[in-house]
Amino acid sequence: MAPHLVQPGWRFWRQAACTLGASVQHRTWAGTPRIPRPGSLWGATTTSPRICRSGSSTSARAPEVTLTRERYPVRRLPFSVVSREDLEAFERVVPGRVITDPEVLEASNVDWLRTVRGSSAVLLRPRTSEEVAHILRYCHERNLAVNPQGGNTGMVGGSVPVFDEIILSTALMNQVISFHDLSGTLVCQAGCVLEELSRHVEERGFIMPLDLGAKGSCHIGGNVATNAGGLRFLRYGSLHGTVLGLEVVLADGTVLNCLSAPRKDNTGYDLKQLFIGSEGTLGVITAVSILCPPKPRAVNVAFLESPFYVLIETSGSRAGHDAEKLNDFLEQVLRSGLVTDGTVATDHMKVKALWALRERISEALSRDGYVYKYDLSLPTERLYDLVTDLRVRLGPQAKHVVGYGHLGDGNLHLNVTSEAFSPSVLDALEPYVYEWTAGQRGSVSAEHGLGFRKRGVISYSKPPEALRLMRQLKALLDPKGILNPYKTLPAQA
Amino acid sequence: MAPHLVQPGWRFWRQAACTLGASVQHRTWAGTPRIPRPGSLWGATTTSPRICRSGSSTSARAPEVTLTRERYPVRRLPFSVVSREDLEAFERVVPGRVITDPEVLEASNVDWLRTVRGSSAVLLRPRTSEEVAHILRYCHERNLAVNPQGGNTGMVGGSVPVFDEIILSTALMNQVISFHDLSGTLVCQAGCVLEELSRHVEERGFIMPLDLGAKGSCHIGGNVATNAGGLRFLRYGSLHGTVLGLEVVLADGTVLNCLSAPRKDNTGYDLKQLFIGSEGTLGVITAVSILCPPKPRAVNVAFLESPFYVLIETSGSRAGHDAEKLNDFLEQVLRSGLVTDGTVATDHMKVKALWALRERISEALSRDGYVYKYDLSLPTERLYDLVTDLRVRLGPQAKHVVGYGHLGDGNLHLNVTSEAFSPSVLDALEPYVYEWTAGQRGSVSAEHGLGFRKRGVISYSKPPEALRLMRQLKALLDPKGILNPYKTLPAQA
Incomplete structure (x- = not known):
């Protein structure tokens, strides 16, 4: 079960709910047929398209985002500035994939929350880890700062440049490398979109161990780099447990291949852990091996009302058993007065619609x-x-x-x-x-x-000793500090 | 489900099985009452006491173990030798807990498999992380090598000295610090014995996320330091996912307190991961915060025969549901001929008895x-x-x-x-x-x-790039190499 807590009564929450109400077909579990109430979730009739976290739907009417360097007290570190020779060198490494068009760059310079804005003049789109290695080796040599970027769906301004860092996009590194349908091990490039991976493994009877609102845009490499949590965390645990292996390109262009890791592997220090959650500051994740759980045969989502809205998802292997347990639970919480109203969905589309209520809160808030x-x-x-x-x-x-x-x-x-x-x-x-x-x-x-x-x-x-060790690790892995500078660790006095 | 594979037909396996057969009460699931067969598991009548992995039961009759320094081609690194002044200094830090009695030291110099034997002349028994910090600060200063030791149940000679390293035992660091009975978070000192922790949390409706044959002797700190797998790995995943926080004393005596970590925490690099599985070579784990799953209300263990013996454990929240699913599975595998014979246990003692068959294989082999x-x-x-x-x-x-x-x-x-x-x-x-x-x-x-x-x-x-990074991490965290030398990383040419 993955209970989620939502406080009721906000205007925008009601808005979000109403947009989807009509498509939520439900069975009642309180013993009486549900009578739609005016203005309530159950009686709503309007619908709206699902909005992807690409930012485009809101950016059309949004004002220009202030440049980070103007809004925040941050000073550019003494990296080199990208020259014409650099662009020519990049063009030799990733021909036709060196982007300097300001309009294209704009979307990659601004985060989707529209809170920060960099001024990078070049975006690179490698297709392979060898190309990434080549790029980083060059940048390391030339002391050029690099901003690795996945789906640019981060919440803390970690995925866009602060100044003129080169944007290194994983967008074209979007190939599934292998799927082992006995163990459920998926190996893929870092730029695969989470939702597409979900589809890929679901067709084979598995699910991704993580799910989040940004799934339509976010890249698995970015998920791992930020140690994304999301909606399946309670059930399947953290990426520190489900990621089996990583391929990472280090700041100097070294390819660290710890990708073909079996489920159990105690041969030395578990290096991949260093990069999970390091936000691209210690290395660029280029490929991921991740353990996918079997797809549950039965999924129930209960949406309950009391002083709070609560979403509970159950998953199991037999629908009858799960329904029995859930019904017993619901009867108990209703009888005790802990819950006053609610609905249950089992159909995939209805389950999705209920989750959309939760997943779109962030967007509703932004309005x-x-x-x-x-x-x-x-x-x-x-x-x-x-x-x-x-x-x-x-x-x-x-x-x-x-x-x-x-x-x-x-x-x-x-x-x-x-x-x-x-x-x-x-x-x-x-x-x-x-x-x-x-x-x-x-x-x-x-x-x-x-x-x-x-x-x-x-x-x-975190205590000072931890911060000190983090700085030492950063200095060890990225001595010139070229990887995602101004991120994760505080500026040094 | 946690299927375990055992190949049948070995003499010692039969021995192990026979010792426990009589105590295994089973219900038959193939539709007919089980008829004891001579010489088979089901008909056995003898019993024997459960043997703890302390080594004492076998060592009484075992020959002397050859000193590691004589048996293996390994050279002592230029650490200092423990002097009388050092012993006096230790006595001030851990009064009455500086052990130099050769008979007491013998058990800590030899691994339980009796494959390696060090020649340490002193064993220290700190009670607190402050004492550990004091000891390491001193050893670091004096260039004295240290062998951290938990329950000394390791399988690869990692838990005993190779030469005369000071043995730093966690045996007296055996206090539970807290248990949060809403989240299931257990915080305890590193020297707590796994089986005692199991008892502690089971009384509160939870279980430890790991279980292994050595549970009666092994320490949780050692489990984490070696990233122990064991019997619940399939269900609850690796310690990289279930360990929430660690307190670690670094080689120079710095106390790194990352203990009070909540379930989700993305504030900087996840430092604790470095120490999970590092076998005491990067720091000494002094306390552990670990997430305990709710205790399953129903547990079934099926022991099946075909060309292989297979143990399957299921756990769930409702006995009837679990039995139904398991019975359907068993009917299916019987009908298909995949399984020819077996038994199912639900009673706690019988479950334990079945698992003991598996857990004692290692001991049987040693005979x-x-x-x-x-x-x-x-x-x-x-x-x-x-x-x-x-x-x-x-x-x-x-x-x-x-x-x-x-x-x-x-x-x-x-x-x-x-x-x-x-x-x-x-x-x-x-x-x-x-x-x-x-x-x-x-x-x-x-x-x-x-x-x-x-x-x-x-x-x-592991590829050369990974080994190089491991050596860099070792050099960063333990520049003098005093922590568990001659372990984990290969000797340098």
């Missing part, structure tokens, strides 16, 4: 005004306290203080909206939110990573 | 003569080919060529026995076994690690 976003791990029993606390603290300064997330993982997505960016709201939020979280020994970045925007807060969750 | 042990990962469909291949290759030179292991994980425990150690048998086995495994892109150490005895074969599973 409510300026969004202050936090992604926190907290003890489950304290998960919502910060939300109620902040409502009092912020008062009418905030449009909404919203808490949703992953109940089973103790992961709160805290979002505060105001009409426009307000320094006084920010001052009321920071460092308060981080101190509150540190006081609970929580994590100030549960699954989003640190990237550019959160790198300054690492010390709320 | 068959000299044992050549290999622990390999192979593609599941090729798992047994090497066994049949070697039977032909070795002919009458070998008493037995035995393959058992973890079918679901693709993990073969290959054991070859001969009356006594024979260089010609060894020459027939090595490098043949390693080359065969490398040819399948398997792992030459699936779950046992490299320790002292297997460190020379790392290159069959």
Whole structure:
């Protein structure tokens, strides 16, 4: 089961819900047929297309994003500047795949949340790890900074340049290398889109061990580089457990091939772990070997109402058994008054529609005004306290203080909206939110990573000795600091 | 389900089975009551006590183990020798817990398989991480080599000194620090015995995510340091996924506290991963935070016969559902002829008795003569080919060529026995076994690690670039090389 917590009653949540209500066919489990109520989820009739996290749907009407170098107090490090000779050299390595067209570059310079904007003048599209190695060897030699980029769906400004770093896109590294249908081991290039991999393995009776809202755009390499969490984390665990092997190109162009790893392998240090969650700062992931669980034969999604909306997904091998257990559970929580209303879906499309309600919250929030976003791990029993606390603290300064997330993982997505960016709201939020979280020994970045925007807060969750060792690892693996600079680790004093 | 593969028909296997047969109460699932057959598992009547992996039961009659420095071509590195002043200094740090009694030291100088023997003259028993830090700071300063030791149940000679390294035992660091009964997070000192932790969390409705034959002796710190696999690996995954946090003392005495990690935490590099499976060569694990799954309400163990013995354990939340699924499966495999005979146990004691058959194979083998042990990962469909291949290759030179292991994980425990150690048998086995495994892109150490005895074969599973990076990490974290020297990484030319 993967319970997900959503606080009810926000305008945009209702909006999101209503867009999909009509397509959600449900069976009632409270013993009586459901009677549509006006304005409620069940009675809604409008529909809207699913919006992909490409940013294009919102960017059309969005204002220009301020350049990161102008908005944030960050100084360019003394890397070389890309010259005409460099472009010619790249053209020899990836002929026809050296992009300098400003319009094409624009989408890769801005993150999908439209919070940061780099000014890179070149984007490279290698197809193989050898090409990546060639590029990095050249950049290392020339002291050129590189910004590895997957689907550009990150939440913390980690996937776009801060200044003029060369964008190294994995978009054309999108080949499945192999799938072993006895063990469920998938080996593929880093640029494969998660949703396409899902389709690939589902046709073979397996599923990907991770699923997230950005699946239509995000790349598996980016997922691994950011140690993406998402909706299957509770059931299948972290990528540190499900990723079996990686091929990584190091800063100096060395290809580190730890790809053909079997499920169990204790021959020396588990090097691949270093790169999982390192946000492209220690090496560029070029291929991934990942363990896929068998596809569940039965999936149920329950969407429950009480003071909170809760989504629960169950998966198992026999529909009758799962339905029996779920029904018993639902009867029990209804009888006890813990749950007051809800619906259950088993059909794939209806399951998808229910999950879409959850997956589109982030997009709905972005339409409510300026969004202050936090992604926190907290003890489950304290998960919502910060939300109620902040409502009092912020008062009418905030449009909404919203808490949703992953109940089973103790992961709160805290979002505060105001009409426009307000320094006084920010001052009321920071460092308060981080101190509150540190006081609970929580994590100030549960699954989003640190990237550019959160790198300054690492010390709320990590002691100085850990930070020191991280810096040593960075210096060891990337002595010139060319890989995704200004990310993950805080700027040095 | 956790299918385990055991090849039938060996004398010692029958012995092991017979010792426990009488206590195995079973229900038949083939439709007819089971009729005890003479000499078969089901009809056996003798019992014997469970033998703990302390080594004492076998060592009483075992010959002296040759000193490692005399048996293997290994040269002592230029560490300092422990002086009287050092002992006095240690006595100030861990008063009354500086052990120099040769009889007490003997058990810690020899591994439980009795294959290697160090000549350490001192064993320290700290109680706290501060004491460990104090000891390492001193040893680092004085250039004294240190051998961290947990339950000394390792299979590759990693847990005992090679020469005169100081033995740093976690035996007195055996306190549970906390258990969070909502999330199932256990935090404890490194010296807690796995079986005691199991009891602790089972009383609270959870289980440990790992289980192995050595559970009565092994320490959780040692489990993590060696990335132990074991019997729950298929279901709950690797320790890289289930370990949430670690406290580690680095070679210079720095305490790295990454213990209070929540389930999701993406704040910087996941440093704890470095130490999981590093066999005490990068730091000394002093405390562990680990995620415990809910205790299954229903457990079934099926023990099946065909050409192979197979143990399958299922766990779930409702006995009736699990029984139904298992019965359907058994009917299907019986009808198809895939399985010819078997038994199913649900009662805890009977389940334990069935598992004991598997867990005592290693002990049984040690009574068959000299044992050549290999622990390999192979593609599941090729798992047994090497066994049949070697039977032909070795002919009458070998008493037995035995393959058992973890079918679901693709993990073969290959054991070859001969009356006594024979260089010609060894020459027939090595490098043949390693080359065969490398040819399948398997792992030459699936779950046992490299320790002292297997460190020379790392290159069959890891490329030179990986080995180079491992050496760089070792040099970064332990510049003087004082932590568990002569282990994991091959000797440098």
